[in-house]
Amino acid sequence: MKLRNILFSAAVFGLPAFHLSSVSCQLSTVRAQENIITVNAKKLGAPIQPTMYGIFFEDINYAADGGLYAELVKNRSFEFPNPFTGWDISGQVLLRNDGPFDRNPHYVRLAPSGHRDKHSMIENHGFFGIGVKSGEEYRFSVWARVPDGGNAKIWIDLVDNATMEEDQKLGNVGLDISGKEWKKYTATIKSKRTFAKAHLRIWGDGKVTTDLEHISLFPAKTYKGHENGLRMDVAQTLEDLHPGVFRFPGGCIVEGTELATRYQWKNSVGPVENRPLNENRWHYTFTQRYFPDYFQSYGLGFFEYFQLAEEIGAEPLPVVNVGMACQFQNNDDAHAPATKEGLQQFIDDCIDLIDFANGDPTTNQWAKLRADMGHPAPFNLKFLAIGNEQWEKPFFDRLAIIAPEVRKVHPEIKLIGTSGPNAEDDHFRNGWKAMRELKADLVDEHFYRDIQWYKDWMNRYSDREFYTKDGPRVFAGEWACHDRGKKYNHAGASIYEAAFMTNIERNADLVHMATYAPLFAHMEGWQWRPDLIWYDNLGTARTASYYVQQLYMLNRGTNVLPTTISLNGGTPVANPVEKGKDGVFASAVMDKDKNEIIVKVINTQEKASTTSINITGLKLKGFPTTAEVVTLDCSNYDAENVPGKPEVISPKSSTTAINAEKGNLTLSPTIPAKTFQLFKVKL
Numbered sequence: 001m002k003l004r005n006i007l008f009s010a011a012v013f014g015l016p017a018f019h020l021s022s023v024s025c026q027l028s029t030v031r032a033q034e035n036i037i038t039v040n041a042k043k044l045g046a047p048i049q050p051t052m053y054g055i056f057f058e059d060i061n062y063a064a065d066g067g068l069y070a071e072l073v074k075n076r077s078f079e080f081p082n083p084f085t086g087w088d089i090s091g092q093v094l095l096r097n098d099g100p101f102d103r104n105p106h107y108v109r110l111a112p113s114g115h116r117d118k119h120s121m122i123e124n125h126g127f128f129g130i131g132v133k134s135g136e137e138y139r140f141s142v143w144a145r146v147p148d149g150g151n152a153k154i155w156i157d158l159v160d161n162a163t164m165e166e167d168q169k170l171g172n173v174g175l176d177i178s179g180k181e182w183k184k185y186t187a188t189i190k191s192k193r194t195f196a197k198a199h200l201r202i203w204g205d206g207k208v209t210t211d212l213e214h215i216s217l218f219p220a221k222t223y224k225g226h227e228n229g230l231r232m233d234v235a236q237t238l239e240d241l242h243p244g245v246f247r248f249p250g251g252c253i254v255e256g257t258e259l260a261t262r263y264q265w266k267n268s269v270g271p272v273e274n275r276p277l278n279e280n281r282w283h284y285t286f287t288q289r290y291f292p293d294y295f296q297s298y299g300l301g302f303f304e305y306f307q308l309a310e311e312i313g314a315e316p317l318p319v320v321n322v323g324m325a326c327q328f329q330n331n332d333d334a335h336a337p338a339t340k341e342g343l344q345q346f347i348d349d350c351i352d353l354i355d356f357a358n359g360d361p362t363t364n365q366w367a368k369l370r371a372d373m374g375h376p377a378p379f380n381l382k383f384l385a386i387g388n389e390q391w392e393k394p395f396f397d398r399l400a401i402i403a404p405e406v407r408k409v410h411p412e413i414k415l416i417g418t419s420g421p422n423a424e425d426d427h428f429r430n431g432w433k434a435m436r437e438l439k440a441d442l443v444d445e446h447f448y449r450d451i452q453w454y455k456d457w458m459n460r461y462s463d464r465e466f467y468t469k470d471g472p473r474v475f476a477g478e479w480a481c482h483d484r485g486k487k488y489n490h491a492g493a494s495i496y497e498a499a500f501m502t503n504i505e506r507n508a509d510l511v512h513m514a515t516y517a518p519l520f521a522h523m524e525g526w527q528w529r530p531d532l533i534w535y536d537n538l539g540t541a542r543t544a545s546y547y548v549q550q551l552y553m554l555n556r557g558t559n560v561l562p563t564t565i566s567l568n569g570g571t572p573v574a575n576p577v578e579k580g581k582d583g584v585f586a587s588a589v590m591d592k593d594k595n596e597i598i599v600k601v602i603n604t605q606e607k608a609s610t611t612s613i614n615i616t617g618l619k620l621k622g623f624p625t626t627a628e629v630v631t632l633d634c635s636n637y638d639a640e641n642v643p644g645k646p647e648v649i650s651p652k653s654s655t656t657a658i659n660a661e662k663g664n665l666t667l668s669p670t671i672p673a674k675t676f677q678l679f680k681v682k683l
């Protein structure tokens, strides 16, 4: 080892440089060191917000209907523009529009066939088929009546149309319908086999006219057992992440292709049968991946989002429209007038939403609706984002009208503005300037970028000339490292996400929230990739990016610990990288509640890195002798987890020895190429 390196080592071990004999003695026990990470545990740094790492949900890639929302029937209320989208019909099937639910007036009539042996039948294809599992039960429900009075019988079959067996049925049940009044009927069907592509077939006896509306099928087991519930395995992936914040319901769908098709939260609450259908822009936005059957049923609505946030322990963060349709898709005249009168509806939407979440059900109509839906206690909403990816004057003018009105009524809510769709251009800089002037509490930044961008911006949040001490905090609301090839996700890109997050963590005084995006994708129904979690009709897969997020979420800590890195014997610096280059990246936190120190180290280089991690400044009676190590190996660039093969990449646990001396702890790992390693020291 060169003398220069020994002197640096002496410095970071907290020893005077002239104690060369003791330094040499210590160093002789470890390998030649390339990199030295020094964590100063003497003084706690900035608190890390509980909201720091979270999730962003948008109904893209069949994330809601056909995904997280456990409903298995597509177009259950016959409200799609083509009322029989998703359905096959045969026999005497009539569409009518004077049903019991005013906002979903259509229903079907199974009319007499005119012959003893003929039946009228409707058959639903589900979302890319209906996934059923052997021995599992499914809850069928329907609103029905016999318009002429009397009794009728319908049969409900789960079928495999492609089978060579004598009987297509995987399970079935009969249901007696009686009387002229609309009533809800339920029945349970058990599947005798696992099959991803079942259909739901409903047929009548062909003799008595029978009307059917809101035809629904859910797995009997949903996440936390809610009747209008979520797919258990998909929701479990969220619970297992332990997100601190949950942003919903979009994204671009909040804006709408025009104002009329924006996400309107008020349409997404109340009885599920009467939530009106909305189109979904992801059905037509990418014409090379066109999904004409992609709509929003709003079955997964704001009540369900708040409930999910509560159940997974995340702060809810709704996004509402700012009186503007999507700027990418429209000229400025597509927006609501930038006057208080023109925007009143949008102001009301904000205030009423806060009341829906937090209000007193005895005095507020929206809070009463929440209570009627089963949640009398408040949801403790603290944040509200107004606008998604908006930019320049049309946005600034509208936010300048809406935000003060909301603040007047609800000063306790933190308001989140946006810096637009880019993270480095003039719109972005102007956005930040305007958000400062409007005193937004946080600014939502978006950056779907390639590996080189991430290498170039590894020190993004250390730039304190741009991100000043006072003013809004950062919400990195949509981001992911995209890269070459047509894959669901790239392990080789995920390593840059892990490295970038060290900069987020080191700057926890500035960055209060960060959410990877998009969250979900159906293997057969995606419009956008990569995505964090993939599923098909039977299973899920957590990507390498998921595990990166999870490792940060599970090891968030309570306070930053100042950290320096000396690369290859170079000067110890707080921001270690040469712009645009691969390297070794690190951050460290203290968890005061668990009394542990966690050091995250990411090696994005093609070669392994011999590294010394020195934790200095501890005052301890006894010293730990081992640290837990969690390793996420991303060296196989194209490796990915998909349903059916969900564990190609996953974190592995091991331990490593700690060398303890005079309040300093030293770990001496070799960090393999393209690997994220996390070291947890229990004090």
Ligand code: AHR
Pocket (backbone or CB within 6 Å): 058, 060, 250, 251, 252, 253, 388, 389, 421, 446, 478, 517, 518, 528
């Ligand atoms: O996450 C996909 C889209 O990316 C979001 O809807 C939008 O906010 C961004 O452009």
